Amino acid sequence: MFTYGTAQGLPSLLHVLIRHLADYQVFTRPEHLMVTSGVQQALAILTTMPFPSGRDTVLLEQPSYHLFVRLLNCYGIPARGITRTEKGIDLNELEQLFQTGSIKLFYTIPRFHNPLGTSYTEDTKKAIAGLAKRYDVYIIEDDYLADLETNSKSDPIFAYGPSHVIYLKSYSKILFPGLRVGVAVLPHSLQPIFSSYKQLSDIDSAMLSQAALEIYIQSGMFERRKQRIVATYHNRMLQLNRALALYNDLDDIRPVPVQSGVHTHILLPDELQIPTLLNRLGKQQIVLKALDDSYLDGFAVRPMLKLSITQVREEQIEEGVSRIFDEIKRMRGMRTRR
Known part of the structure; x- marks a missing residue:
């Protein structure tokens, strides 16, 4: 603690992480790991x-993680988008972009997508891994909610083609955001340059946070907390699905049920004024988020609302969903009278 560490990370933690990542079907060696100050630092590097x-363009799903969109805009990184819906992405379009788009990276959140909440099928993940290898495009796999997976047959893209996949895992989400510890699993070809950029970024990641994470995993506290959080969020998500099915009697509004994770979304008709809806709901202390900042500039924004269960008690979910649909109906009634 009283000396500088290494850019790669605390050596004893690296060996703990190797065993821990194996539980997520990420099998690698310590020399492929890089501890970062959260996943956000890894994305910036x-x-x-x-x-x-030698390519320079980043491809990302649309919509995508809003802070990654902001990061690309901030640094002026050339970026292109590919539409992702509740059904996934068009793999033919992905292949075409890999062939012709000067793509160096494809950023994806395969499971519990932020903001959609949905996950790719195993076939889609296999296909993405195959295309990446065929066209020499690297995948950034942001597996930030891997700990909430309840399907034992769900594997990361990394499991289907590690040579072209950069696997990112956050430890802040399952513990606490202030920990600021993430890990990047890097192909051999990217390790030297990533390490150089990492050293220039922060010399090394916080040793106290790394030591705390090591103790937390080794003691079994991580696994116990993980199981509690998984059960809590799973129950909330089931309650959200039930409430959406109960209160949605509108033909042109489509909730998207998901079984795990922390959020989902509602597809809305084009004519509904989302800013007005958010303002009305906010006055009732129902805080929802529009998704405009999850899109690249110029990309068509689909009308939808993100629903998150992280900051709401289970007994509040049904009332909240009821108020959302009541407000939508009220707005439509006002429009009809005009």
Whole structure:
């Protein structure tokens, strides 16, 4: 604690992480790991550093993680989007972009997508891994909610093609955000340049946070907390699905049920004024978020609302959903009278 560490991370923690990542079907060696100050630092390094292919464009799903969109805009990184819906992405379009789009990176959140909440099928993940290898495009797999997975047959993209997958895992979400510890699993070809950029970024990640994480995992506290959180969020999500099915009697509004994770979304008709809806609900202390900042500039924004269960008690969910649909109906009634 009283000396500088290494850019790669606390050596004893790296060996603990190797065993821990194996539980997520991520099998690797310590020399492929890099501890980062949260996943956000890894994203900043990966988008700004050069890649062996010499390409410069980042491809990302639309919508996508809003802070990653902001990061790309902040650094002026060339970016392109590919539409992702509750059904996934068009793999033919993905292949075309890999072939012709000067793509160095494809950023994806395969499971519990932020903001959609949905997950890719195993076939889709296999296909993405295959296309990445065929066209020498690297995948950034942001598996930030891997700990909430309840399907034992669900594997990361990394399991289907590690040579072209950069696997990112956050430890802040399952513990507490202030910990600021993430881990990147890097292909051999990217390790030297990533390490160089990492050292220039912060010399090394906080040793206290790394030591705390090591103790937390080794003692079994991590696993016990994980099981409690998984059960809590799973029950809340089931309650949300029940409430959406109960209160949605509108033909042109489509809730998207998901079984795990922390959020889902509602597809809305084009004519509904989302800012007005959010303002009305906010006055009732129902805080929802529009998704405009989850899209690249110029990309068509689909009308939808993100629903999150992280900051709400289970007994509040039904009332909240009821008020959302009541307000939508009220707005439509006002429009009809005009």
